[in-house]
Amino acid sequence: MSGATRITVRGDDPYDVVVGTGVLAELPTLFRPGVRTVAVIHPQGLPELARPVCEAIAAAGHEVAALPVPDGERAKTAEVAAGLWSALGRHGVTRSDAVVGVGGGATTDLAGFVAGTWLRGVQVVLVPTTLLAMVDAAVGGKNGIDTPEGKNLVGTFLPPAGVLCELSTLDGVPRDDYRAGLAEVIKGGFIADPEILRLVEADPEGAVRPDGPHTRELIERKIRVKADVVGADLREAGLREILNYGHTLAHAIERDRHYEIRHGEAVAIGMVYAAELSRLAGRADLVARTRRILTAVGLPVSYRADAWPRLRDHMRLDKKNRGAKQRFVVLDDLARPGRLEDPAEELLEAAYKEISA
Ligand SMILES: NC(=O)c1ccc[n+]([C@@H]2O[C@H](COP(=O)([O-])OP(=O)(O)OC[C@H]3O[C@@H](n4cnc5c(N)ncnc54)[C@H](O)[C@@H]3O)[C@@H](O)[C@H]2O)c1
Numbered sequence: 001m002s003g004a005t006r007i008t009v010r011g012d013d014p015y016d017v018v019v020g021t022g023v024l025a026e027l028p029t030l031f032r033p034g035v036r037t038v039a040v041i042h043p044q045g046l047p048e049l050a051r052p053v054c055e056a057i058a059a060a061g062h063e064v065a066a067l068p069v070p071d072g073e074r075a076k077t078a079e080v081a082a083g084l085w086s087a088l089g090r091h092g093v094t095r096s097d098a099v100v101g102v103g104g105g106a107t108t109d110l111a112g113f114v115a116g117t118w119l120r121g122v123q124v125v126l127v128p129t130t131l132l133a134m135v136d137a138a139v140g141g142k143n144g145i146d147t148p149e150g151k152n153l154v155g156t157f158l159p160p161a162g163v164l165c166e167l168s169t170l171d172g173v174p175r176d177d178y179r180a181g182l183a184e185v186i187k188g189g190f191i192a193d194p195e196i197l198r199l200v201e202a203d204p205e206g207a208v209r210p211d212g213p214h215t216r217e218l219i220e221r222k223i224r225v226k227a228d229v230v231g232a233d234l235r236e237a238g239l240r241e242i243l244n245y246g247h248t249l250a251h252a253i254e255r256d257r258h259y260e261i262r263h264g265e266a267v268a269i270g271m272v273y274a275a276e277l278s279r280l281a282g283r284a285d286l287v288a289r290t291r292r293i294l295t296a297v298g299l300p301v302s303y304r305a306d307a308w309p310r311l312r313d314h315m316r317l318d319k320k321n322r323g324a325k326q327r328f329v330v331l332d333d334l335a336r337p338g339r340l341e342d343p344a345e346e347l348l349e350a351a352y353k354e355i356s357a
């Protein structure tokens with residue numbers, strides 16, 4: 001093991017995020033006491049990721065039930081969740097038992113949701129295996145599934161009992177999925193930790209590789225950004241909204257593309273939109289830097305012009321909205337997020353014109 005880092009997420013139910021290479025044996029130490037059966041939810045196409053996790057849990061004396069689910073976003077449905085509830089029943093998972101989610105953010109979101117709803121909540125331990133899931137999805141206790149009406153519209157807040165980031169799993173992540181995860185890392189740079197931006201700007205080519213010179217620092221910095229925020233505001237009463245920077249348009253784009261676009265790619269476009277909104281509203285002008293850094297790592301910065309009426313409609317169901325009031329996270333300065341409340345329709349459309357292709 002090459003030196004594990006433990007980042008503690010504070011709050012009413014504190015937990016650790018363990019980051020390192022060769023750290024899988026630490027997984028059973030993250031369970032709360034009394035566990036007999038562990039249900040391991042994993043993408044069906046990646047049994048090689050689930051096997052060592054199941055072995056580490058069995059070696060600690062627990063009974064293991066491996067539960068495969070569809071790959072990626074196709075798993076985040078009510079039907080898949082219902083199938084898992086049946087499986088947990090068949091395997092006799094009780095309130096002292098545990099769910100483990102192994103995989104990308106879609107799988108960890110689903111596993112968290114199923115754990116949060118089974119018996120009104122059993123513990124979940126997450127083993128994220130993509131960059132995005134390590135730095136964002138698995139940390140913070142937000143989980144969810146999609147419905148035909150939109151992204152993540154059903155879910156719970158359930159802080160995990162622990163998170164284990166085994167960095168060697170990143171070697172197998174397809175390059176475009178890794179790149180998409182970088183969008184959430186860069187988001188952390190704009191909203192809270194500009195050193196992230198400097199590291200990526202200094203070596204954009206290295207930033208898109210798991211063996212890049214600053215990979216571990218970038219991962220740990222972004223996890224700390226997220227841990228600080230969710231430790232202070234688990235239920236998104238206020239501060240946590242900053243993690244949604246770029247997501248209002250991103251989720252609308254994901255729905256427009258029937259989830260055939262990567263979440264991180266949509267977030268990249270959404271951050272350019274949020275930067276344009278900030279500028280046009282007379283707040284910070286970080287448009288050029290946003291476009292430059294995203295382009296340098298190969299992320300998209302524009303979307304089709306004719307989509308605006310549909311996207312505008314999808315954004316009405318954003319969770320930050322209050323009644324008819326559309327709300328956005330914008331930047332008042334670098335690392336100083338603010339809110340834009342109930343902006344004029346002309347402003348929203350003008351910002352979209354700036355990013356449309
Ligand atoms: N809960 C949160 O706070 C939060 C935060 C950010 C994103 N998310 C959610 O996360 C999801 C996106 O996560 P993602 O980018 O990880 O996508 P993903 O889960 O769809 O994974 C991308 C692809 O990589 C595969 N994969 C996973 N690990 C792999 C590995 N080690 N080697 C090879 N292939 C691997 C997956 O099976 C999938 O096909 C979205 O659903 C998004 O809404 C949630």
Ligand SMILES: O=C(O)C(=O)C[C@@H](O)[C@H](O)[C@H](O)COP(=O)(O)O
Pocket residue numbers: 136140142151152184236240241243244245247319
């Ligand atoms: O953790 C949060 O809070 C976030 O907003 C992080 C986002 O990166 C993430 O995509 C989250 O799932 C979006 O949440 P939602 O409440 O807008 O669905």
Ligand SMILES: [Zn+2]
Pocket residue numbers: 136184247263267
């Ligand atoms: Zn996100």
